[in-house]
Amino acid sequence: MKRSVTIKENYEFRRLYAKGASAVLPSVVVYCRKNGRAHNRLGVTVSTKLGHAVVRNRARRRLRELFRLSQNRMAQGWDVLLVARGRTARCPHSMLQRDYDRALAQLGLVQEDKP
Template sequence: MKNTISLKENHEFRRLYHRGTSSAGRHLVLYCRKNKLGRNRLGLTVSAKLGKAVQRNRVKRLFREAYRLHENEFARGIDIVLVARSRAVGATYLEIEKSLLRALRENPSAAARS
């Protein structure tokens, strides 16, 4: 995540949920919105309803790694929030990656211009 920093503030997450564009895959929902920073900010949300801390942290690690490996496919200067769905808990890395790429293709404001 060379050009990406973490999105941490609650009001920034809420702004993305309300004003950002969204697209969904089987295992996640991707929200994104332009920022004026020139670099991406990534936020991850995994509800406590999805399992205990070990399972939630595993999902976050898989999301982070899938994003890291495909970071160059995302547009520059956007805020991104990945929200885990219940299917993400038992999913393999390949399933998470496929879901992220599908959500990226469906969301034109998140995809990098070629």
């Protein structure tokens, strides 16, 4: 399976924060912006306030997995930034998935199924 393309440059993160649309939910904050490419890119931000390295890495892994599983139903050509919140590492997967799906719907990133 192909690995997701990630956002790594600081200026790209700053641009998403400043000019991207956002959806704030209890377990995750999602920023998005058109990137002019044929594929989506992912950025993940986890603050040190969330906890020690093990907790932060767990939150990162969970957010990356949500993005990976939703790729086939997302519109293409977007930069997506996921910001972990206090609940991200501790809440049940079903709650995290529900919040993430709700954020995608609010931002209009979910592609409609064509019959």
